[in-house]
């Protein structure tokens with residue numbers, strides 16, 4: 001058999017095991033795994049790891065928030081993702097008040113089509129104005145939204161009763177509810193108090209969002225899901241107290257899963273000590289917490305509290321961030337992590353001994369695909385899409401706005417050294433990143449239904 005492309009002599013790393021073999025690709029699919037495979041094109045992966053393409057199930061590309069739009073569009077954002085070894089993303093749809101879920105999905109799909117260089121799907125957001133659209137949940141599910149986003153914070157937050165109604169509608173389809181869990185009432189009370197006492201600096205962002213109030217909301221929404229009889233996935237857990245709620249619920253047999261993000265695993269609240277705008281740039285929610293919290297999250301990662309690591313990529317430029325410099329609660333929230341996520345979890349997690357290389361692949365590739373119904377993605381098996389990363393475990397990259405391909409013009413990870421970086425990224429059998437160049441044509445990415 002002569003394959004279109006063969007990845008030779010690499011160490012294949014899956015969620016289950018690691019072994020040396022060649023991978024043969026035909027028509028964009030993994031067609032054989034074995035020894036001595038020959039192909040029209042051959043990539044030598046000697047001394048390299050070969051992983052499934054990473055999947056980032058939580059990104060916000062060209063997302064309008066208030067007066068701003070997050071700074072990477074579907075081209076720049078997916079290109080940066082590909083440089084970091086990510087071959088599929090799931091972004092979000094928010095419908096306007098008078099707009100149907102399906103129209104909103106089409107509008108969002110048309111933004112990504114023609115731009116995305118990797119494959120993309122969408123979570124459908126259910127905000128307070130959408131409670132009367134719950135009869136459209138089935139149609140959105142059939143159109144490819146396998147997950148529905150619910151907020152317990154911000155203007156899009158639902159009351160507990162509305163969450164119950166939404167869960168019941170989602171439950172009928174078999175889709176997965178995903179939740180931003182924070183106790184909004186307590187947070188807004190603390191923000192008001194701190195601002196009125198003149199405590200406006202960025203460190204007060206974290207102090208206004210205590211760990212216990214994140215954990216309270218996580219516990220509450222798990223109870224609501226258990227009552228409604230639906231599974232639930234908790235987004236961006238930032239503290240061990242919240243992770244513990246997931247762990248406990250799973251011991252009790254609830255179908256709960258957890259996500260955390262690189263910003264909580266690689267940064268600490270020391271970032272807020274920088275002068276001026278630099279100290280305000282890393283504001284995101286839930287907030288970046290202490291080193292004790294960070295180490296607690298790493299400890300939970302070796303257990304059963306976390307199932308995905310996503311970026312929650314939602315960057316704004318320095319100028320946009322500076323518009324809110326007068327007080328922490330006016331700074332648009334979000335950081336760029338779409339490119340460094342996969343290598344960072346290897347560098348910080350695997351190399352420093354918190355998790356195994358198989359857990360790394362499970363958290364960043366395999367479980368995301370399984371939880372969100374991406375059947376052809378996330379694993380190296382015959383018949384799956386040939387989404388692969390040839391990963392150089394020894395390559396050192398110093399993160400900065402020059403080495404990364406994101407467009408925000410800053411990174412909270414500046415001057416951090418990562419050991420281990422993707423050398424080649426392959427999407428459906430096509431080399432899209434190689435020799436430090438992006439060779440993907442704009443718009444080659446496909447919608448994942």
Ligand SMILES: [Zn+2]
Nearest residue numbers: 058060312314
């Ligand atoms: Zn988010």
